[in-house]
Amino acid sequence: xxxxxxxxxxxxxxxxxxxxxxxxxxxxxxxxxxxxxxxxxxxxxxxxxxxxxxxxxxxxxxxxxxxxxxxxxxxxxxxxxxxxxxxxxxxxxxxxxxxxxxxxxxxxxxxxxxxxxxxxxxxxxxxxxxxxxxxxxxxxxxxxxxxxxxxxxxxxxxxxxxxxxxxxxxxxxxxxxxxxxxxxxxxxxxxxxxxxxxxxxxxxxx
Amino acid sequence: xxxxxxxxxxxxxxxxxxxxxxxxxxxxxxxxxxxxxxxxxxxxxxxxxxxxxxxxxxxxxxxxxxxxxxxxxxxxxxxxxxxxxxxxxxxxxxxxxxxxxxxxxxxxxxxxxxxxxxxxxxxxxxxxxxxxxxxxxxxxxxxxxxxxxxxxxxxxxxxxxxxxxxxxxxxxxxxxxxxxxxxxxxxxxxxxxxxxxxxxxxxxxxxxxxxxxxxxxxxxxxxxxxxxxxxxxxxxxxxxxxxxxxxxxxxxxxxxxxxxxxxxxxxxxxxxxxxxxxxxxxxxxxxxxxxxxxxxxxxxxxxxxxxxxxxxxxxxxxxxxxxxxxxxxxxxxxxxxxxxxxxxxxxxxxxxxxxxxxxxxxxxxxxxxxxxxxxxxxxxxxxxxxxxxxxxxxxxxxxxxxxxxxxxxx
Numbered sequence: 001x002x003x004x005x006x007x008x009x010x011x012x013x014x015x016x017x018x019x020x021x022x023x024x025x026x027x028x029x030x031x032x033x034x035x036x037x038x039x040x041x042x043x044x045x046x047x048x049x050x051x052x053x054x055x056x057x058x059x060x061x062x063x064x065x066x067x068x069x070x071x072x073x074x075x076x077x078x079x080x081x082x083x084x085x086x087x088x089x090x091x092x093x094x095x096x097x098x099x100x101x102x103x104x105x106x107x108x109x110x111x112x113x114x115x116x117x118x119x120x121x122x123x124x125x126x127x128x129x130x131x132x133x134x135x136x137x138x139x140x141x142x143x144x145x146x147x148x149x150x151x152x153x154x155x156x157x158x159x160x161x162x163x164x165x166x167x168x169x170x171x172x173x174x175x176x177x178x179x180x181x182x183x184x185x186x187x188x189x190x191x192x193x194x195x196x197x198x199x200x201x202x203x204x205x206x
Numbered sequence: 207x208x209x210x211x212x213x214x215x216x217x218x219x220x221x222x223x224x225x226x227x228x229x230x231x232x233x234x235x236x237x238x239x240x241x242x243x244x245x246x247x248x249x250x251x252x253x254x255x256x257x258x259x260x261x262x263x264x265x266x267x268x269x270x271x272x273x274x275x276x277x278x279x280x281x282x283x284x285x286x287x288x289x290x291x292x293x294x295x296x297x298x299x300x301x302x303x304x305x306x307x308x309x310x311x312x313x314x315x316x317x318x319x320x321x322x323x324x325x326x327x328x329x330x331x332x333x334x335x336x337x338x339x340x341x342x343x344x345x346x347x348x349x350x351x352x353x354x355x356x357x358x359x360x361x362x363x364x365x366x367x368x369x370x371x372x373x374x375x376x377x378x379x380x381x382x383x384x385x386x387x388x389x390x391x392x393x394x395x396x397x398x399x400x401x402x403x404x405x406x407x408x409x410x411x412x413x414x415x416x417x418x419x420x421x422x423x424x425x426x427x428x429x430x431x432x433x434x435x436x437x438x439x440x441x442x443x444x445x446x447x448x449x450x451x452x453x454x455x456x457x458x459x460x461x462x463x464x465x466x467x468x469x470x471x472x473x474x475x476x477x478x479x480x481x482x483x484x485x486x487x488x489x490x491x492x493x494x495x496x497x498x499x500x501x502x503x504x505x506x507x508x509x510x511x512x513x514x515x516x517x518x519x520x521x522x523x524x525x526x527x528x529x530x531x532x533x534x535x536x537x538x539x540x541x542x543x544x545x546x547x548x549x550x551x552x553x554x555x556x557x558x559x560x561x562x563x564x565x566x567x568x569x570x571x572x573x574x575x576x577x578x579x580x581x582x583x584x585x586x587x588x589x590x591x592x593x594x595x596x597x598x599x600x601x602x603x604x605x606x607x608x609x610x611x612x613x614x615x616x
Contacts, residue, residue: 019557031559038554044569045555060554071406077346078331078338098334099327102345104267108406110552114264115327117561118256139257139327193551196405 002068002088002173003146004201005160006180006189007061011167014039014046014059018159018168022063025147025158027129029120029136034144035063035159036111061159061168064112064144065192065200066090072103072113081141088201089146097140104141108196113143146170173201230441231605238598245591248584249324257327258560261582265563265573266547270581270589271325273543277426277536278318278596279352279397280419284427285311286359286390288454289366293383301450302611303435308363309603310434311427315356317596322349324588344399355393362386363607370612394419407546409486412475418468424461425506426535428454429528434600436525444610448521455524459513462506462531469503469538485549494577495545498537505534548578 014037022028022035041048041057048057070090072081080096081103083089104113120136122128127135132149136142147157155161160170171178180203183189189203252259262269285307292299300307323329339346365382368374395416401407402415432454439446473490476483490499512518512527553574558566564580565573581589603609 016557031561033557033559036556038552038556040554043555043571045557047555062552062556071404075343075345075404077340077343077349078334079340096331096334096338097328098331100322100325100345101262101267101327102343102400104264105546106404106406108551110550111265111556111562114561115257115267117258117260117263139253196551 001086001175002201003151003171004066004088004173004180004203005157006169006171006183006203006205008167008169008183008187008205009058009060010205011165012037012059012061013165013167014057015164017162017164018061021158021162022144025129025150026133026145027122027127027136029116030123032114032116032120032142034112034114034142035061037061060204062109062112062192063159063202064090064146065109065198065202066144066146068199068201069197071106071108071196071198075102075106077102087146087151089148090143091145091148092142094134094137094140094142097137099139099141101141108193108198109200113141115139115141228441231601235598235601235605238594238601241594242591242598245588245594248587248591252324252584252588253329259582260585261564261579262585263563263566264561265550266544266579268325268543268547269579270585271321273539274589274592275318275321275325276397276419276542277539278314278321279393280423280426280535280539281430281532282311282314282318282355282359282427283390283394283420283423284429284431285309285314286355286362286386287424288428288431288457290362290383290387290390293380294387296380300454301446302444302614303431303438303446303450305363305366305607305609305611306434306438306444306604307431308359308366309600309607309609310430312356312359312363312603313596313600314427314430315352315359316599317592319352319356320592320595321589324592344396344403348393348396348400351389351393351396355389358382358386358389367608391420394423401542401546406551407549408482409476409545409549410542412472414468414472414475418465418472421461421465421468422535422538425458425465426532428458428461429531429535432458432528433525433532436521438604443604444614451521451524452519455513455519455527458528458531459510462510462513462534465535466503466506466510486545489545489548490541494548494575495541498540502534502537502541505530505537509534544577544579548574550574 016037019033019035019037028034038060039045039057040060048055050056066089070083073083073090078096078098080093082091084091101115107113116136116138119138130149150157156170160168169180169183171180173181175181183205184203187205189205191200191203260269288300289304289307335349362382365374365379369379398416398419401410402412405411435446438444473487477487489495509527509530512523553570555570560566563573564578
């Protein structure tokens with residue numbers, strides 16, 4: 001199996017709902033975002049390029065690309081980041097991570113891995129999110145888990161189920177009948193930094 | 207380094223050689239031990255209060271520690287290579303500094319390991335490196351080679367002492383020399399591969415990086431041995447003929463030229479297609495890293511001029527040349543490390559938090575305007591502590607080990 005996402009950039013309105021849902025579901029500590037919505041346009045968030053009235057802007061939701069040939073897995077000295085052979089999901093074992101940040105340097109997708117630079121704390125003052133997620137740890141690297149804990153219960157990732165415009169699709173690319181397989185067959189798509197040879201499992205429909 | 211310069215200035219009135227090295231050495235040991243202790247306190251602060259106190263962040267996730275790690279690995283080269291090459295190939299050496307030179311290697315290697323340890327978020331989990339080793343990781347290779355290198359340096363020093371006492375045969379010493387030499391080349395190559403095998407950073411991803419690390423290591427390692435030998439001669443610790451200094455200076459000049467040649471090759475290869483690599487060249491020549499680039503280029507050029515002009519090869523100027531070479535290679539390390547993060551693959555505007563990038567308060571473009579990373583005082587303090595650990599090991603070696611040339615022992 002090769003689980004991944006197909007994200008419809010023509011539908012995405014840059015509302016950040018998926019990013020917030022990810023934070024909420026995974027009890028993300030202060031200042032940490034596993035899923036970020038990049039603005040393709042001007043110099044700052046939500047700023048278009050060009051001059052009125054000829055302006056343009058689009059959005060690119062970016063999190064771990066769950067690559068088929070992940071650069072991070074190869075370089076981890078203790079195997080704390082690894083590829084689940086059954087689902088193709090790139091996972092991170094917090095208890096094993098020694099905090100060397102080799103994976104952060106190796107990953108071509110700038111900023112999808114994040115390090116807990118201090119003891120995790122929460123804006124709410126208490127831990128929130130799903131009961132099944134592992135506790136966050138200080139001084140270790142973490143990233144998108146593709147909502148592993150939800151998949152175990154037969155649910156889709158939180159970012160997919162909350163997207164108000166149904167721009168995010170999730171499924172198995174090895175199954176020709178899956179929704180994502182059909183989408184990438186029917187629609188034009190792009191993948192990020194394919195020249196790096198990582199073979200990412202996130203397809204951006206254009 | 208400043209104490210080396212001071213030692214040279216007092217060279218005209220050398221103190222008589224004393225048995226343990228005298229009061230000066232004791233002071234040096236105490237001072238470096240105090241700095242090490244301060245460094246340990248700061249390191250504990252870093253671990254308890256969090257690495258948020260460093261300037262490293264998600265988009266520039268390595269900093270001064272890894273820069274200094276590369277630098278220290280390089281410094282460890284000179285000693286071992288200078289003392290093992292003559293023995294391995296059966297040619298005339300560089301006078302009675304062989305053991306002192308190996309001691310600089312040991313000290314620099316210990317410092318290099320120290321820099322990796324202070325960079326770790328979870329240093330108490332280092333045992334996992336041996337329990338769950340991923341032998342495919344270049345970082346794992348480096349840890350193995352660095353350990354072997356340290357042990358080998360110690361064995362090599364022991365074998366030299368044994369050889370002088372007639373306990374270790376010349377043949378055995380020669381075998382150890384060859385093994386040590388191979389290991390020295392490996393340790394620099396593997397350190398380069400930590401960076402050079404990463405396709406995600408255009409600046410790092412080049413096959414030239416491993417040989418280049420070897421040449422850079424030879425430059426700053428030879429510089430370090432010259433500084434140490436001149437300082438010890440000035441302090442009256444050992445006698446060392448000027449002709450050997452000249453020989454080392456010529457060697458330093460040759461190494462510097464090779465290193466500059468590699469730099470030229472790399473710049474040309476990056477720039478010629480006038481495509482993506484141009485960004486790297488601009489960043490170095492006229493961008494945020496230009497000061498480090500030009501200090502390296504000019505420093506190394508001046509060093510070569512001094513080393514190749516017979517009239518300029520006086521002791522003080524050769525020491526200046528050595529210090530310029532060491533400074534130049536340090537600047538090289540800064541360019542490599544910060545440069546790797548200065549050009550991001552994806553720099554589109556997105557949410558910015560204090561964890562995103564060092565200069566997170568503006569937007570993404572502003573964060574990359576100057577140097578993307580600059581260390582905090584805490585990082586500088588910890589790095590100083592680890593550097594002092596290297597000095598401490600070296601001074602302790604001078605005091606307690608028989609590092610003087612055999613014929614100069616009283």
